[in-house]
Amino acid sequence: xxxxxxxxxxxxxxxxxxxxxxxxxxxxxxxxxxxxxxxxxxxxxxxxxxxxxxxxxxxxxxxxxxxxxxxxxxxxxxxxxxxxxxxxxxxxxxxxxxxxxxxxxxxxxxxxxxxxxxxxxxxxxxxxxxxxxxxxxxxxxxxxxxxxxxxxxxxxxxxxxxxxxxxxxxxxxxxxxxxxxxxxxxxxxxxxxxxxxxxxxxxxxx
Numbered sequence: 001x002x003x004x005x006x007x008x009x010x011x012x013x014x015x016x017x018x019x020x021x022x023x024x025x026x027x028x029x030x031x032x033x034x035x036x037x038x039x040x041x042x043x044x045x046x047x048x049x050x051x052x053x054x055x056x057x058x059x060x061x062x063x064x065x066x067x068x069x070x071x072x073x074x075x076x077x078x079x080x081x082x083x084x085x086x087x088x089x090x091x092x093x094x095x096x097x098x099x100x101x102x103x104x105x106x107x108x109x110x111x112x113x114x115x116x117x118x119x120x121x122x123x124x125x126x127x128x129x130x131x132x133x134x135x136x137x138x139x140x141x142x143x144x145x146x147x148x149x150x151x152x153x154x155x156x157x158x159x160x161x162x163x164x165x166x167x168x169x170x171x172x173x174x175x176x177x178x179x180x181x182x183x184x185x186x187x188x189x190x191x192x193x194x195x196x197x198x199x200x201x202x203x204x205x206x
Contacts, residue, residue: 011127011128011160012160015124016163018120018121018124018167019121019166019167022114025113025114026170026174029114032107033178038185039069039189043067044074044192047064047071051078054203055082055203056078058082061075061078061079069106069107069185069189070103070189070192072099072103073100073193077200078200080095092197100189100190104189111178114175114178115171115172115175117167117171121164121165121171125160125162125163128156128160129157131157132155132157132158134153136157137153
């Protein structure tokens with residue numbers, strides 16, 4: 001492996017840095033975007049059941065908020081009607097929506113960086129290719145013919161092109177996967193918040 005890095009020359013080091021960063025981001029997103037941490041399956045129904053006869057205690061609401069992203073959205077509604085029992089439906093909806101946007105930003109964390117790596121890696125590979133071509137033409141300058149320089153230039157060009165694609169393709173695949181996963185979670189948060197809003201309105205009228 002080290003011999004390949006040596007043959008590829010210095011242009012491969014930015015690509016190695018990108019590959020390490022991409023791997024770290026992928027692992028982090030896999031851990032952060034687990035369903036249990038974002039939108040547990042029965043959490044909405046549990047929150048509705050707990051608050052069926054009135055707003056639960058602050059301790060229960062705090063536990064709900066610490067449960068997951070969805071839990072934080074639901075907890076924000078309960079906290080709001082506790083502090084302002086006569087709040088309008090529009091303001092209560094706005095509270096849930098603002099909390100949802102804040103949680104959405106957390107879900108989308110690092111996705112832009114992963115997309116940037118997927119876009120930049122082929123360009124870095126192309127840069128290595130251009131540098132390799134420059135070395136090839138430089139080895140032929142002045143009418144001389146240096147086979148070792150020619151081979152070195154070709155290795156720089158090919159290794160960097162290949163490594164750039166090897167970094168970009170997985171980064172792009174995982175970015176699309178995480179993007180799709182986040183979109184699904186956002187829809188779940190939106191629908192759950194709407195259903196919980198109707199529950200809170202009934203709770204306030206009772």
